Amino acid sequence: MTLLITIFAAVISTVIWYRRDPENDMKVGFLCWLFWGASLMWLVDAIFEYKELGAEYFSPSLQDMLNDTFLGFSVIALALVVWLVYLLIKDPRGRVKRALFRKAS
Numbered sequence: 001m002t003l004l005i006t007i008f009a010a011v012i013s014t015v016i017w018y019r020r021d022p023e024n025d026m027k028v029g030f031l032c033w034l035f036w037g038a039s040l041m042w043l044v045d046a047i048f049e050y051k052e053l054g055a056e057y058f059s060p061s062l063q064d065m066l067n068d069t070f071l072g073f074s075v076i077a078l079a080l081v082v083w084l085v086y087l088l089i090k091d092p093r094g095r096v097k098r099a100l101f102r103k104a105s
Contacts, residue, residue: 002071002075
């Protein structure tokens with residue numbers, strides 16, 4: 001489930017980056033890299049787990065699926081937080097800088 005969830009997030013963010021952010025104002029490309037990196041990590045994990053479990057890999061218990069789903073959404077949330085912090089630091093539109101250095105009238 002973690003692999004599936006992160007691949008969906010990677011594909012969705014890539015489509016958004018490709019269609020909506022050609023100037024890279026919102027640094028969505030960075031978010032794409034985070035999700036594709038996580039997807040690659042889960043793919044390697046799935047390959048090694050399949051090598052260890054064999055055919056049992058395709059019939060996980062309900063508790064394992066629930067844990068994997070929670071982990072997948074946690075990875076998505078963490079990537080979004082990292083992206084948000086990166087966006088606030090880079091401040092591509094200068095909004096944070098304007099808010100911090102606004103003169104009191």
